[in-house]
Amino acid sequence: MNNENIIEIKDLKKTYENGVIKALDGINLEIKKGESISIIGPSGSGKSTLLNMIGALDKADEGHITVAGMDLMQKEDLSKFRLNEIGFVFQLHNLIPNLTVLENVQTPLIETDIPDKKMEERALEILKSVNLTDKINQKPTKLSGGERQRVAIARALVNHPSIILADEPTGALDSKTSDIILELLLDIHKKENVTLIMVTHEHNVAARAHRSIYVLDGKIKEEKINSAS
Amino acid sequence: MKFRNLILKNIFRNKSRSILAVIGIAIGVAAVVGLGLITDDLTQSTESALTAGAADFSVINSTNSPSGSGGGGGFGNDQLINQAAVGQIQQVKGVSSAVGELRTSTNLGNSTSSNSSSSSGFGANFRSMTNIIGIDSSDLSMDDIAITNGTAFSNANQVIIGQDAAQRLNKTVGSTITISNKTFTVSGIYETGNFMDDRGIVMSLPALQNLTGNTGQVSLILVKASNGTDPTALASTIQQNYANDLSTSTSLSGNNRMNNGLQVISSGAWAVSLLAILIGGIIVIVTMMKAVSERTREIGVLRAIGWTQRRILGMIIGEALVLSLIAIVVGLLLAVGIVELISLTHLLRGINPSFSLLLILKGIGVALFLGIIGGIYPAYRASRLSPTEALRYE
Structure with missing residues (x-):
């Protein structure tokens, strides 16, 4: 594996329903550490499946995929890998409704050996970086869509992951809030030198990443470097 | 968190x-x-009822079923034993003590006042039957009767009453109770650990014999074996000696049932x-x-x-x-x-x-x-x- 590459994917294939649906049909991709990538394509093109493969949420049928030095085709339980290397941001924030903002951000840390006090300090630090210090004791139901997504970003960052995977992070937000969230993600990516991979169907969002990958029918049809990034 | x-x-x-x-x-x-x-x-x-008291087993008339013996049960219609048999049993080798006991049952009804009298006659409604036991006050322990309040009866006009009967009939020490047109004073409350007997009344043997017209007769003989004597073997011996008249019932057989x-x-x-x-x-x-x-x-x-x-x-x-x-x-x-x-x-x-x-x-x-x-x-x-x-x- 090239030292600069944090992700290397070779001829990755994934089918569903006994091979009837080819979700991924021979994906080849290399992503450098600290790069920002957008994966764009129509619904059912395989972009979310690709994201799930990178995030070790799903396993490919064939091919090779190495992420942050881990061969994801070899290991069975990848929970610890996700905990240490990946930060997920979902389209629907997916926060736990009965927990406060501060508690939601701490949920990944429960799986670690970090002491309670340190856990809280780290969560507060991250919440400060996403400007939610004044909302730490609120329940998610009391927050706006943008605030919820900022909490979800804070949760994704609390373990200091090397890769942030964002699946339609602005898909459920209005355009103004979308811009704020996108700026926040890109800002964190730059400041923390975190590799950012976003799945989106919005071209203007995709264009904000350093590189865009167009996926169709489980294959990468086009790659381009975005000048605006 | x-x-x-x-x-x-x-x-x-x-x-x-x-x-x-x-x-x-x-x-x-x-x-x-x-x-x-x-x-x-x-x-x-x-x-507790089956292993109660000092009595190891009981002797009853051989025409009776042994069920309910061993210190408990009702004998309202059972055949009685001539009291002279108590003395005979006492003479059997291995017997430490033999005590005659008369048992019957009666309907006392429910009285409401602690000092009021209750009257009844024998042979009444079974649903609210109360066991009446006649035994000498010095032999109460043979039937595992322990006084919890007051004293044992000291004359033929006194009775002791089981704690459940006292509660049910609303009686306490000093209350009066009428049984078959005779009024008795409650001198004490007792408990046996046997829920049947705790619903009963105990008086002196002669008092109950007079009351029921069974003078010189008992329902059962409570027998305690001497130290070192096997109660089961002793019961068998008595059973054999009095095969035509008496029957023994050990706690064990009652226990099994x-x-x-x-x-x-x-x-x-x-x-x-x-x-x-x-x-x-x-x-x-x-x-x-x-x-x-x-x-x-x-x-x-x-x-x-x-x-x-x-x-x-x-x-x-x-x-x-x-x-x-x-x-x-x-x-x-x-x-x-x-x-x-x-x-x-x-x-x-x-x-x-x-x-x-x-x-x-x-x-x-x-x-x-x-x-x-x-x-x-x-x-x-x-x-x-x-x-x-x-x-x-x-």
Whole structure:
């Protein structure tokens, strides 16, 4: 594996329903550490499946995929890998409704050996970086869509992951809030030198990443470097 | 945030569902503990009755069935024994003491005033029959009669009354009671540990013989073996010596019969308890399955952010166990409350339920069993959820 590459994917294939649906049909991709990538394509093109493969949420049928030095085709339980290397941001924030903002951000840390006090300090630090210090004791139901997504970003960052995977992070937000969230993600990516991979169907969002990958029918049809990034 | 705090918060997330689960488990706990309280006391009371007193066995008229002897039971229609036989039995080698006892039963009805008189006649309605025992006051211990209040009778006009009869008839020391047109003064309250005898009245043997017209006759002879003499062998000897007239009944044979009865009661109690446990288990499984189903997407998120299958399993089982702990308290209170209520309303006359550590441990065991069994399958399913499928769950 090239030292600069944090992700290397070779001829990755994934089918569903006994091979009837080819979700991924021979994906080849290399992503450098600290790069920002957008994966764009129509619904059912395989972009979310690709994201799930990178995030070790799903396993490919064939091919090779190495992420942050881990061969994801070899290991069975990848929970610890996700905990240490990946930060997920979902389209629907997916926060736990009965927990406060501060508690939601701490949920990944429960799986670690970090002491309670340190856990809280780290969560507060991250919440400060996403400007939610004044909302730490609120329940998610009391927050706006943008605030919820900022909490979800804070949760994704609390373990200091090397890769942030964002699946339609602005898909459920209005355009103004979308811009704020996108700026926040890109800002964190730059400041923390975190590799950012976003799945989106919005071209203007995709264009904000350093590189865009167009996926169709489980294959990468086009790659381009975005000048605006 | 501590993992246990998350578990506790999840418990109170859907209060109605949690309450339902707690009720389900509590019913199982209450059934086991409540029915256990009753059957344990019944067993204890019966065993106490069968092994009671100094008497090792009793001798009755051979034409009578031996059931109910050994210190307890009613003899209203039984054939009597000539009192002279008491002296003869006393002479048998190996007999330490032989005591004649006359037993009958009567309907005393229910009086309401502590100082009022109750009157009755023999041979009345069986439903409210009271055992009347005639025995010399110096021989009370042979029938395991212990005075708890007042003194033993000192003349033919005095009686002692069993604690349950005293409660039922509203009598205390100094009260009067009329039996077959003769008025007696209650000189003391006694208990035997035998729920049948605790519902009775004891007077001197001559007093009861006069009252019933059975002068010179007894219902049974209580026999105590000398030290070193095998009571069973002694009973056999007496049985052989008086084959045509007398019959012996050891506590053992009575015990066997009573044990069969107790086993039926105990089995019935367990059947009801098992049914309650089954119902409780189903309620817990259904509520926990529902809890997992509602949180499928959330479980997917937790898996995505790095939670292991074991952590998910621990969370769901932890929630089930917390529900069980709450249910233990609720179930025990429920059991005590119901049994106390039944006791107060005298629906279980003669039975004084008392808690034992074993019974509490049984209740706790049932709750934990239900919690684990009810939680383990939903927890297993939750832990096995594919993160991607869980995240797609609507």
